[in-house]
Amino acid sequence: MKYSRLFTALDEGLDLSGTLHVLRPPAGYDLAGLSDVSVEATYFPDHQYWDAMGFIGDGVPRAATLVVLPRSKTLARSMIISAIAAGGLVIIDGQKTDGIESIYKDIRKVSAISGVIAKGHGRLFWFEAGATPKWNTTVKSPDGYKTVAGVFSESKIDAGSALLAGHLEDLKGDVADLGAGWGYLSREILTHEGVTQLDMIEAEKTALACAVENTNDPRVTDVWTDALSYTGGPYDTVISNPPFHASRAGDPDLGKGFIATAARILKPRGVFYMVANRHLPYEAELDAKFARVEELSGSGAFKIFRATRPKR
Structure with a gap:
């Protein structure tokens, strides 16, 4: 049986005692067998999937936050900053195509990495919340409009x-x-x-x-x-x-x-x-x-x- 990076990490010593709050996991992301989980999902089909699983919640208080990297670099950085601000253990999981390697290098410069799992063309790593990388997460919206990180055509009119x-x-x-x-x-x-x-x-x-x-x-x-x-x-x-x-x-x-x-x-x-x-x-x-x-x-x-x- 092939294990996801998360469950491989659990087998190798990642301790998830307390509530795990998961940021924007896609439908089908492997959380099977975990009971103390809350999920934050803003994409409606994903929200419906996790709601049916009974996992939708605000994650406060939480012992750990898992960030599942989105395609948008600015959004990914904003999510990680939010996870660090929440305190506790921070876990980041993503594919190479979604920029996990550069995220890993940036975090490693400011925090001690507690563990790493590299498999399936991606990486999962975890660390205790502390310093935040000096990332620019400002979104330059089109003139006269409000946009936020990760939305389609966030910086220009399509x-x-x-x-x-x-x-x-x-x-x-x-x-x-x-x-x-x-x-x-x-x-x-x-x-x-x-x-x-x-x-x-x-x-x-x-x-x-x-x-x-x-x-x-x-x-x-x-x-x-x-x-x-x-x-x-x-x-x-x-x-x-x-x-x-x-x-x-x-x-x-x-x-x-x-x-x-x-x-x-x-x-x-x-x-x-x-x-x-x-x-x-x-x-x-x-x-x-x-x-x-x-x-x-x-x-x-x-x-x-x-x-x-x-x-x-």
Whole structure:
């Protein structure tokens, strides 16, 4: 049987007496057999997974904090600083592709490392909370917007979203921003005076909080959920710049799931606007879910679709 790095560490002397608080572990991360655990998860599908396991909690008080490294370097550093500030034992686990080696070197300069497990193209190590590396965790948000570390396109307006905004025509009634992120498209939608209600649907809680602040409009409702299983509406218009990464590897099925949701939540005469990277194969799924699909003028990098008459 192959052991995870965490359980290998436990076999080799890592002492987890007291509550272990785990920061942002993905669904399926190996915590099997541990009972005194609390999990903090801001991505809705992960939150649902850990909630079903009975692990969601604030972790106060805690004896140890386990940081599962995210892809964002700034977010990873912010999480580690928070773990050190909480005191007690700090455990960090991550893949080489997520920057674990540079994190390890930085921590080793300011703290004595108590133990290390290197396996599976990654590393787990632990130390007692003390000094903090002198990291810069400042996020340079786009002018006029609030963003935080780790959200998509945290330092600039996404070019695809900006292109899509220019194609939105005379929006009216009830609108959904499917995968709203930190709210750029939502703010653009709200410039249309005919919009009476805007639901911002987003799986990442920290991004959604930014979207609420960036829109600040009584017509807005924020919906923290998984767009793939969302059943709200019906809407006059659905607008989306769907993600195609749930992890480091691209996954076009995510965008296909957004198309299916859009068709499901639209009114019979509703309209779906979507932007996608030009290489992504969404045309067949759009044709399967909508009776009429138009490709609007895009760019070398992005294509824009307007789809109507959703198929039931």
